[in-house]
Amino acid sequence: MGFLSYFRSQKKRSASVAKERLQIIVARERSQTATGPDYLPMMKEELLDVIRKYVQVERDAVNIQLDREGDCEVLELNITLPEQHNPHQARE
Amino acid sequence: MGFLSYFRSQKKRSASVAKERLQIIVARERSQTATGPDYLPMMKEELLDVIRKYVQVERDAVNIQLDREGDCEVLELNITLPEQHNPHQARE
Numbered sequence: 001m002g003f004l005s006y007f008r009s010q011k012k013r014s015a016s017v018a019k020e021r022l023q024i025i026v027a028r029e030r031s032q033t034a035t036g037p038d039y040l041p042m043m044k045e046e047l048l049d050v051i052r053k054y055v056q057v058e059r060d061a062v063n064i065q066l067d068r069e070g071d072c073e074v075l076e077l078n079i080t081l082p083e084q085h086n087p088h089q090a091r092e
Numbered sequence: 093m094g095f096l097s098y099f100r101s102q103k104k105r106s107a108s109v110a111k112e113r114l115q116i117i118v119a120r121e122r123s124q125t126a127t128g129p130d131y132l133p134m135m136k137e138e139l140l141d142v143i144r145k146y147v148q149v150e151r152d153a154v155n156i157q158l159d160r161e162g163d164c165e166v167l168e169l170n171i172t173l174p175e176q177h178n179p180h181q182a183r184e
């Protein structure tokens with residue numbers, strides 16, 4: 001599966017950090033003649049609200065990007081989650 | 093931006109269909125010692141609810157995949173949207 005490989009290749013860069021990471025990507029491909037509002041930017045807070053039902057997300061742990069290229073528009077949310085296990089474990 | 097290239101390469105395959113397409117990907121990378129519930133499968137209906145606030149999504153227009161590989165888990169929702177322009181245009 002293509003995206004899994006892409007995500008894993010990204011992961012290697014941050015492997016030493018050993019935190020949990022969550023990435024939400026919404027990609028919209030519009031046909032060239034299509035009209036309609038740009039709803040991806042409006043969606044980001046609502047997507048974060050869904051995530052927050054399951055995990056604690058600090059506001060500064062979220063990195064948001066919006067990219068456009070031709071008829072493709074991509075909203076990307078990168079979230080670093082706090083580690084929830086072994087709270088007494090020493091961190092290096 | 094890596095993902096945009098990935099998405100655009102996928103797009104070429106379906107270019108002849110000329111529909112609008114929406115893809116939502118949630119990727120979770122867990123550190124190897126992390127515990128916690130598998131919340132990605134539970135999230136899919138809530139993500140669809142967010143999308144439905146902005147666009148009409150038919151139930152059979154959604155393709156859902158959940159992949160796991162090592163400490164990566166990826167939820168992928170692929171949605172084909174109805175074309176919203178030229179409603180009187182004949183469809184072939």
